[in-house]
Amino acid sequence: MRTLVVTSCTGQKKHSPENQLTINDFRDASLLHKRSLELSAYEETAGEMYTGRQHTSLMHGIKEYRKHRDDIDVAILSAGYGLLKEDDKIVPYNVTFNSMNGTAIKEWSQYQRMNDQLQNFISKYDLVFFLLGDSYLKAIDWESIRIKEHQKFIFFVGNASQNKVLVQENMYTLAMGSKEASYFKAGLVWLKGELFSRLLKSLIKTPEHTWDDILKNPMCIRDFIINGEQVEQLSFFEESKVENDLLPINKYVPPFFVSQDLIAKNYTGQFRFFMPENDDRVDGDYDFIRDYSDPNRNPLLNDVYAHELYGSPQYDGVLISKVNIDATKRKRELIKEMGGLHNFLRLPLSIPIMGDCGAFSYFSQEEPPYNTAEILEYYDQFRFDIGVSIDHLIVGSIEKDESERARRYEITLKNAREFIEKHKERGYKFIPMGVVQGWDPFSFRSAVEEVISMGYKHIALGGLAKDKSEKIFEILKEISPIIPDDSYRVHLFGVARSPEIMDVFSKLGVTSFDSASPLRRAWLGTGHNYHAVSGKHYAAIRIPEAKGIRIQKRMEQIGMSLEDLQAMEQKALDALRAYDQGSLDLETTLNVIMEYDKLVGEGRDRHWDLYKEVLEDKPWKACDCPICKEVGVEVIIFRGNNRNRRRGFHNTFAYYEQLKRYQKMKSNC
Incomplete structure (x- = not known):
């Protein structure tokens, strides 16, 4: 198995010339090439360029570990270059997420397509560690990152940051703060690197322990780091403080022992x-193609x-x-x-x-x-x-x-x-x-x-x-x-x-x-609207009806007619149905959907990755429940009560199936 550790760039670098690269250089490929040639005398590998304490602590541990084993790689999340391998050649630059606000971080990371870079890079690894500060955590949309069944992601984070990443199954946090910094005699800035180095040293000293042990049980990381010392007061692996009702049902929670x-x-x-029960009903005869219900029916x-x-x-x-x-x-x-x-x-x-x-x-x-x-x-x-x-x-x-x-x-x-x-x-x-x-x-x-x-x-x-x-x-x-x-x-x-x-x-x-909660998740939030029986969650694809005061005001703002928007709405629905039937390719379908999606809402750039995942997997086709079999792709469309509540019914079915299967498994043990 292969292990990867992803750390962040640091402001301190081996070389700091006055004319180092700025964010404007990274916006233009030809300018970046020209400026890089000007700075070629200062070129170093990414592994050697950064001299901040977290990076040097980490790399010292990596070099010592590699004298015994060669099964770990290092990647660096750079605010300038994007995701770097440790042997990538770079020149000095002055760009950091730590000086940006949340909006700027999101916009720049999207421009750099950091989500895609990370997703592609981590696919070949079984175990991935992230040593990222708060600003660098914000650069990645963790809900949209796809985790394979055999993978586990482990985050070394500050106590206040752990809730930003506990959003999917197989994501774990090693939370740390001032108590840990004091105990291990390390500054908060480089504590993550120090603790990961301690983990590496422990694996060197105990050859019988391997990354596979951590893959099977991430909780043992704490024991490897403290290496037999009595430090119960430390906060390692404390549970997330996010309100559980609004999180995925299958969110990781530390195991509890009942004697x-x-x-x-x-x-x-x-x-x-x-x-x-809160009047959760749908029209059994709803016409999904025409979006029509008999107005004379009595819903009760x-x-x-x-x-x-x-x-x-x-x-x-x-x-x-x-x-x-x-x-x-x-x-x-x-x-x-x-x-x-x-x-x-x-x-x-x-x-x-x-x-x-x-x-x-x-x-x-x-x-x-x-x-x-x-x-x-x-x-x-x-x-x-x-x-x-x-x-x-x-x-x-x-x-x-x-x-x-x-x-x-x-x-x-x-x-x-x-x-x-x-x-x-x-x-x-x-x-x-x-x-x-x-x-x-x-x-x-x-x-x-x-x-x-x-x-x-x-x-x-x-x-x-x-x-x-x-x-x-x-x-x-x-x-x-x-x-x-x-x-x-x-x-x-x-x-x-x-x-x-x-x-x-x-x-x-x-x-x-x-x-x-399983029912309500169908229309609350973005990344967890459709729950597969396997435990995986997907976003629903938002194609709201082109009507209402809010939509009309938005059309006035951008100078577009409501009729033109309605035509795009229908085009998006047709594209999704055509894709479901195999007559339209994924890329074209996504482009048509996103064209409408961006017109009817703001801040929806993250939808591309979420929609791509659900369209690639087509979970509604793999589900045997009556709703998915009857309405098919309509269940994944975020649009009105008759689709959204049916999806909520499906989520409840998925959760109930998980409960039944678990209890059956327990009874057979």
């Missing part, structure tokens, strides 16, 4: 996925749900918040007329429907807007299978306000007590679930102990949807030992992570969870 004595008494190896009655398109639910249960039921008076009346939610949703009775109060909708209010008596009656009237007590969220700034968080904690517990007492008194048939709120592992444990003592056997943990997996893990470790036996059920509100992480959570007592 045998921590495994909850209700652990079975199985967990149930509930799908939040005639449009179809995901489980109808798939023939069976792609989830184990449905969660509906009260705010969704209350959306329209006609909807409430129709549910009553039809005899409850199962009939209204046309959902099999075997699929449980859980109801909650939608605490996020009243988070900013002093008190929840409901009382227990009306919520009990509501759950009964609409025939829910499971009804959740009334809670008041403890999230965001509330967590730090000791007085307010304690008040909401008590409101939630008081409502839970009243809920189960009145449930017993009035003999309701639905299952009561007591929800708890907290702000740390101990407050959650205390709350769970209380609801268990109230008589609940179904418990829900709220307010954790946007928290790190690490925090949830610590909370569940506190709760796991107090679950009395296997008759208890624990639900996590709004938390869906990878199957591996959900299995860890289930070992600690979680029996079900819910999330609309």
Whole structure:
């Protein structure tokens, strides 16, 4: 196997003549050639030209390592030349990303086509290390870089930069900061080079360890660097602090170890996925070619749900918040007329429907807007299978306000007590679930102990949807030992992570969870709109309808008629369909799509690489789900509810398939 380390250029160079190259020289190929000849006396290889501390620390380690092994290459990301191999000949220049703002970095890196350079160069390597500062990280669009299944990318980054690159599976960060700089007696500027050199020295000293060990388990890098020293206080491999709900479901999260004595008494190896329902329907008879729906249809009655398109639910249960039921008076009346939610949703009775109060909708209010008596009656009237007590969220700034968080904690517990007492008194048939709120592992444990003592056997943990997996893990470790036996059920509100992480959570007592994240990703963000069952994510191709006030204003700004734009819109749709059928080549298709894409939106230069990837792979053709089989390439078009929500249905199917396959694999072990 081959290993590559990508580092950045440095301001300090072996030669610094007064007439060194500037950014203007790099804008003109003929001028660059002429100016390079003028500076030919100062020509050096890239490996020898840079004399900054990070580069010299790194290259010293590389030279020592190569006395023993010859299986590593070095590349340098240069703000002037682009991506350089260490033996490329260069002359002195004065261009750096560190002096540019974010917009300038993006524009210049696109001009240099750095994404393409990097993509082409790394394709032959199995293991790629990146030693880049914040400005140089911004020069690459990491979401659009394609990672092969056998590859792993490892970033040596500052603590504040790790979230810029944890965007795909098989991307890992070794985060470092002032603590590491102090411990290793290195400046922050050259710390990355120093630590990589330590890694190389460790591999020299222990010949039994190879790059293959790191490829199989990147977590062992920390052990190689510290080489047996006791430095637990260092922050290596801490988890990303980005809100997980808006990241890919399969985003890498450090593994958690659950000892045998921590495994909850209700652990079975199985967990149930509930799908939040928010009027997620599409027109089953939609005409994709004409973009036409019958205007006389009744969406509440005639449009179809995901489980109808798939023939069976792609989830184990449905969660509906009260705010969704209350959306329209006609909807409430129709549910009553039809005899409850199962009939209204046309959902099999075997699929449980859980109801909650939608605490996020009243988070900013002093008190929840409901009382227990009306919520009990509501759950009964609409025939829910499971009804959740009334809670008041403890999230965001509330967590730090000791007085307010304690008040909401008590409101939630008081409502839970009243809920189960009145449930017993009035003999309701639905299952009561007591929800708890907290702000740390101990407050959650205390709350769970209380609801268990109230008589609940179904418990829900709220307010954790946007928290790190690490925090949830610590909370569940506190709760796991107090679950009395296997008759208890624990639900996590709004938390869906990878199957591996959900299995860890289930070992600690979680029996079900819910999330609309796979669905919502279909139309949120850019790089992760279509989820393949394999775990790979793709961008949807944006071909919005050429209409609306925003589009009209944009056409006025650029002096183009709406009719001409609509003609380009149709041309883009036709090109994509022709490509799908094999009658148009990739390059022509991309050019036609991008011509329209750039007219209807700003800052869309990165779309070329994203669109090229999805068109090359054609993931909709490889998918066996009913939606992809029926509508084909239409599912990858970012355009209106009937395509976007179908793609969301597909994403939910893909996630559910991953869960089922993982649980089947576990049961066969």
